[in-house]
Amino acid sequence: MCAQRLWPTVQALGRGLVSSRSEIIQQGVKAYNAQNFNPNHLSQGHSISSHDRFPLSQRIIHTSRGSFNKVVARSFHSGTVLLVKEFNDTENEHAHAVLRSLPAYHATTVAKEEISGSTFYHQYTFPPLDAEWARCSADEVANRFIATSQECRYRPMDLEDRKHSELCSALVRNLRQLSDNQLLKVLSALSLWPPTNATTTPNFVALWNALDQACTERINRWDMTRMFLVADHWYALRLSRISMYNIQMTKLLGRKVSTMGPTQLVQYLFYANLSRKLEPFIIKKDIEKRISEVLSQISIEELGVIAMGFFKTQTFLKNERLVQGIVKKTQENLECVSDASLCAILKLLRKSIPVTQWKLLHSLLDSLVPQLDRLNHMCLLQVALLGNDLLVYHPQAIDIIASKFASDISSIRLKDIERITFALMLYNCVPPSRPDIFSLIAEELRKPERTMEINHYPKCFVSCVVYLTTLGFFPQDLISAALQPSMLNLLSMSRHYSDMGREVSELEWAMLIEGPPNYQGYRLNPDLRQQLTREYLGNLPVGPIKGMTHQEKLLIEVKEKLAAMLGGHEFLTITHVLPHVQTPDLVFCTDAEGQPVVLPQEYRDLAATDLKRPMGWPREMRWNTVVVAGRNSFIRNTEELRGNVHMRKRQLSNLGYYVSVVSSPHLLKKTNLYLS
Numbered sequence: 001m002c003a004q005r006l007w008p009t010v011q012a013l014g015r016g017l018v019s020s021r022s023e024i025i026q027q028g029v030k031a032y033n034a035q036n037f038n039p040n041h042l043s044q045g046h047s048i049s050s051h052d053r054f055p056l057s058q059r060i061i062h063t064s065r066g067s068f069n070k071v072v073a074r075s076f077h078s079g080t081v082l083l084v085k086e087f088n089d090t091e092n093e094h095a096h097a098v099l100r101s102l103p104a105y106h107a108t109t110v111a112k113e114e115i116s117g118s119t120f121y122h123q124y125t126f127p128p129l130d131a132e133w134a135r136c137s138a139d140e141v142a143n144r145f146i147a148t149s150q151e152c153r154y155r156p157m158d159l160e161d162r163k164h165s166e167l168c169s170a171l172v173r174n175l176r177q178l179s180d181n182q183l184l185k186v187l188s189a190l191s192l193w194p195p196t197n198a199t200t201t202p203n204f205v206a207l208w209n210a211l212d213q214a215c216t217e218r219i220n221r222w223d224m225t226r227m228f229l230v231a232d233h234w235y236a237l238r239l240s241r242i243s244m245y246n247i248q249m250t251k252l253l254g255r256k257v258s259t260m261g262p263t264q265l266v267q268y269l270f271y272a273n274l275s276r277k278l279e280p281f282i283i284k285k286d287i288e289k290r291i292s293e294v295l296s297q298i299s300i301e302e303l304g305v306i307a308m309g310f311f312k313t314q315t316f317l318k319n320e321r322l323v324q325g326i327v328k329k330t331q332e333n334l335e336c337v338s339d340a341s342l343c344a345i346l347k348l349l350r351k352s353i354p355v356t357q358w359k360l361l362h363s364l365l366d367s368l369v370p371q372l373d374r375l376n377h378m379c380l381l382q383v384a385l386l387g388n389d390l391l392v393y394h395p396q397a398i399d400i401i402a403s404k405f406a407s408d409i410s411s412i413r414l415k416d417i418e419r420i421t422f423a424l425m426l427y428n429c430v431p432p433s434r435p436d437i438f439s440l441i442a443e444e445l446r447k448p449e450r451t452m453e454i455n456h457y458p459k460c461f462v463s464c465v466v467y468l469t470t471l472g473f474f475p476q477d478l479i480s481a482a483l484q485p486s487m488l489n490l491l492s493m494s495r496h497y498s499d500m501g502r503e504v505s506e507l508e509w510a511m512l513i514e515g516p517p518n519y520q521g522y523r524l525n526p527d528l529r530q531q532l533t534r535e536y537l538g539n540l541p542v543g544p545i546k547g548m549t550h551q552e553k554l555l556i557e558v559k560e561k562l563a564a565m566l567g568g569h570e571f572l573t574i575t576h577v578l579p580h581v582q583t584p585d586l587v588f589c590t591d592a593e594g595q596p597v598v599l600p601q602e603y604r605d606l607a608a609t610d611l612k613r614p615m616g617w618p619r620e621m622r623w624n625t626v627v628v629a630g631r632n633s634f635i636r637n638t639e640e641l642r643g644n645v646h647m648r649k650r651q652l653s654n655l656g657y658y659v660s661v662v663s664s665p666h667l668l669k670k671t672n673l674y675l676s
Contacts, residue, residue: 091340092273098305112236141167141171141174142182145167146185149192153192190208208237212243224253224264227252228268250271262297262298269310273313275313276312304341304344323357323360327360331367334368346383349364350386351389358636362392365392372400372401384423393635413453422463439473442468462482462507463503476516479522483521491504502532505524505533508532509533510651513654514654554665558586558628577657578611587624625652627649628662
């Protein structure tokens with residue numbers, strides 16, 4: 001239902017503030033400045049104090065979606081009287097505003113000002129005594145609740161106050177006897193109350209669970225208009241994602257997507273977005289076919305709602321004609337499309353454009369360049385990320401976006417700083433207009449104002465530091481902060497960060513290979529480094545060719561060609577020279593005249609997780625590595641290496657190897673392998 005959250009409340013997060021600076025950053029800087037740094041401080045026996053550890057008391061409790069007794073901790077129900085919201089919901093609010101702005105959706109959506117009229121409650125000023133609720137009819141109970149709810153517009157009240165408990169209990173008992181219209185009014189009235197502390201407070205949870213069950217039981221007899229209208233009232237309560245009604249409605253209507261009208265399809269995908277799920281039985285090609293049929297009948301803003309529905313449900317387009325149609329419609333409306341809708345469309349296209357259509361993506365980037373000055377940071381970020389999956393690099397777009405980010409970096413979210421740093425790393429790009437951007441990013445990460453974000457999103461911080469080192473930029477204090485015990489403890493607590501060990505290992509190895517010689521900050525304990533390296537170590541190609549990946553087949557082909565050139569397999573080996581790099585390299589030696597030399601047995605005997613440095617005297621033996629670069633090692637349609645492959649080549653050179661990069665066995669030549 002909801003992802004497990006392991007971060008503390010705002011009050012607990014305040015613990016991270018130490019002398020106006022993040023505890024995480026402060027500890028890292030302190031370690032970096034230590035003169036008598038003990039590299040064994042991270043031994044297996046090292047215990048992390050409670051001061052270094054975030055409490056695990058705040059959690060989301062997982063429950064079955066089929067149960068009406070849902071328990072969701074640390075979540076706030078949000079009615080029209082919105083006092084507290086834990087997370088910004090601007091994307092969904094924009095999509096809903098798009099629907100409300102078009103007359104075609106007025107009958108199936110509800111605006112805040114339309115929720116339960118404001119004069120009704122005067123007819124029901126005095127509630128009966130608690131004992132008399134049992135003698136009231138269902139309509140009388142419902143009318144009293146609606147009237148009391150409307151009074152909240154002028155005199156906010158607490159739904160959990162004991163004086164409302166009997167009314168709530170009576171309403172729960174009588175819900176099934178209400179007419180459909182009266183049921184909808186009660187659902188609407190509930191959103192007039194100020195938010196409770198959680199969705200689990202007694203009166204509120206009893207009411208919304210009972211309403212959820214009542215609506216779900218009636219869903220089969222309602223037409224699509226009524227279904228959408230009820231679903232919109234659940235959206236007003238901000239309970240769409242956990243309400244059983246929304247789940248059942250998307251299931252039921254999922255069988256009718258091929259016959260939906262344009263507006264029905266748009267609104268259906270809006271509610272699918274809220275539940276974050278398209279049911280497995282929905283035939284994706286049918287829904288794509290229907291979108292293709294109605295594409296010319298919907299606006300660019302409605303297309304943004306559709307795109308959001310696909311992206312948020314992790315459903316991406318397979319129909320290439322539809323993809324082409326969306327790109328064309330987007331290009332035709334770039335001057336008038338809103339930032340939020342363009343963001344959603346770009347997110348969907350990034351995951352949907354196939355590699356065979358990479359020129360289409362580049363064409364879209366060309367069209368976007370003149371619009372970059374008017375776009376907000378979130379939209380600019382999506383333009384920067386648009387080509388990442390296909391490695392399509394648009395230097396002009398990236399340079400403009402990097403420059404705008406550098407100018408406004410203090411107002412940009414940590415998550416967005418991490419993403420733009422990733423894009424720069426991927427293309428190994430130093431923006432011509434802002435070559436100082438890496439220093440600006442590092443300085444921003446040091447600011448005390450970033451404390452809360454770093455504690456809340458430690459992955460973004462660590463990833464940022466890793467990307468900077470991949471680019472060859474080594475901010476020592478930030479590296480120390482990323483490798484300190486409390487940061488590693490934060491990362492290990494969340495299952496969402498399960499793959500962060502790879503980045504931590506990569507950072508540790510980068511410091512070992514090319515880190516500043518005067519570095520005195522935190523490092524991983526050797527045992528932990530060994531454990532992480534072994535966990536993420538790539539495989540050597542073994543077994544029949546038929547079962548190998550494309551990269552493994554290419555590696556074997558290059559190996560056989562090189563063995564023939566050298567005069568036998570005894571002159572080379574396949575090994576992970578850099579144990580933190582997933583794919584292995586080919587290694588061979590030559591003498592001063594360029595003649596092959598048999599590899600030392602001592603080198604062949606090194607463990608898979610060892611860093612393999614050249615052995616012997618450099619004047620006597622020349623150590624060579626061949627990096628077999630597959631199709632995803634190069635920026636699309638260029639001979640430029642992507643960022644992490646460029647780092648790999650740099651680190652091999654730093655170790656003392658002569659490095660050759662080949663993408664095909666046919667490109668192996670004696671001249672570029674230093675052979676005579």
